[in-house]
Amino acid sequence: MYDGGKIITGLLVFLILVTVPVWFNAATHAQARAPQLKLPEGATACVEPTAEMRATHMELLNRWRNAAVRSDERFFTMPDGKVYEKSLSLTCLKCHDNKEEFCDRCHNYLAVSPYCWDCHVEPKGGRS
């Protein structure tokens, strides 16, 4: 091998540089911090349990939009008899009125950028 020493040294330097974040975190015992969401004040429960909403709110929104836009089924009744409109702007955002501190924190953490806000108007609280 020509210049074997240089190549191997270079590879070692490269490996160390690439794995620096791993060493650094191991050394400082850092852990990924889950985003802290600001929950709406005054509301105690969402339309589904928190775990369910956290995992599948996007599917729920998809179902709602198809039901409301395509089938004109706009309302649903909760088990406790409360009636809600299937609407992002008129139902979800009435409680979750701060997009930056609720929607965005999680979406940024997970690096997803839903295009809801291209058309739907975000509530005043979250307007930047």
Add this chain to the structure above:
Amino acid sequence: MTVDRRGFFKLAGLGALGLAGARSLPVLGNPLPSPSPPESGPPSGVRWGMVVDLRACLHDEGCQDCILACDHAHNIPQLPDRKHEVKWIWKDPYEEVFPMQAHEYLEDALRGHPALAFCNHCNNPPCVRVCPTKATFRREDGLVMMDWHRCIGCRYCIAACPYGSRSFNWVDPRPYIEKIDPEFPTRTRGVVEKCNFCDERLARNEQPACVAACRNGAMTFGNLADPTSTVRLLLKSRYSIRRKPALGTHPEVFYLV
């Protein structure tokens, strides 16, 4: 055995017919289905329709109440470039709105005077037929609706609509909306839009915004399937026309002249 060219073609033809079998018979026997089925009597259930009284509208030629009400209700942008114009309801000269009913001896009261135009919510909507994603669809109650989530901006529907009722968002409309109503979505660049007969208000048992705003009683909205509804009574008692009837789109917007 030798087969000459003529014999070969005969055998090949018979063979093809045999392979196609009985299924080929109805295709050969029947004419193609008509693209525009004729309307068969009044519908049942709910069938939304509109009646516009052109004379009542002309009493107040400069009035823009219905147009402004629609603009506010649906976050419609006012774009400076007319090529980018987005319109749901607008006024055009009578002979442009009714080219098939206009002629050179048209009465003065109508010639050159504005007539209201908006989506006709056709019974046989060509825009729905051409939409490749079913973003435009016809609801059971007759509303020709748009699902903006699905629109890919191909603009086939704009080409198909004979009434110019559809607009394309060439630019981001948000900066050009006077006052955004957060309860109704804006649209985004690359999406087609049109009058939706205020389906969001119908869901709350309200009249469409234009009808509610009209101070001359020129617009009446109601259920065409109900023989006792105001729209049906109006149509029964007065002569009405529709836009470009010969195209077979069967508009559900009627004009009293």
